[in-house]
Amino acid sequence: MNTALYHGASLLPWLIISAFFAAALWETIAPERPFKLSQWRRWSQQAGLFATGTLLSRLCLPIGSLAVASWSQHAQWGLWNALGLPAGLTLVAALLSLDLGNYLSHRLFHHVPLLWRLHQIHHSDLEVDCGTAIRHHPVEQLIGNLLFILQVFLLGPPVAALLLYTMITALVEVMHHANVAIPRRANATLRRVLVTPDLHRIHHSLDPADADRNFASIFPWWDRLFGTFTTSPARGTAALRFGIDGLQRPDEMSLPALLLHPLRRNA
């Protein structure tokens, strides 16, 4: 990896932390939906899940996506290396294909019952805010990372494109979970190109008709293309409730209970 890319990679954690602080501040000053639950309890759950998932991925995956992209560039392996398109075009195509891959793997996590058992922990949050972005069962985090590494292996995106994609995903995912309202006209323009909080909030609905919509990470175009896009919940915004069936009581959601939930017979 060259020096500029190395510095870019080292800035990533700071960029994500800054985005969290900015979103948390915005939510505290002007939340779109008033917070009703203990934020300490929710945030400690999200932090616990994230820390366990990061540790599990570090222990189980000997190599990361950046190392795979770096190797594929060197070995001229993968779709985008094989096609040999001009650098600018490859960068854009790589960004789009990585995001399409994430859209498809998100749909897989909803479609395959075994994967849904894990992904429902992300959907179990009874309130949605920027902290929900890191609420994933550790095994989901591990499988998600593995699928992403496989995607990078097959596509062979330039390291710069992968780094850029990772940065944009982290920022957009923090922001599209944020409990904030973007002014109406700006939001209407923004959601033509990015997944905005109002769009992703619908995906967290308790109503399965809504949860099967708006799967995209960065670009909402995939949902438009595959017919899963919506701008309003099936029963209207006022009736929107978050979470999953069978896990609606905050006192049932300790960290150990969330970790063990996928093993429950009726999960």
Ligand SMILES: [Zn+2]
């Ligand atoms: Zn989902």
Ligand SMILES: [Zn+2]
């Ligand atoms: Zn989400």
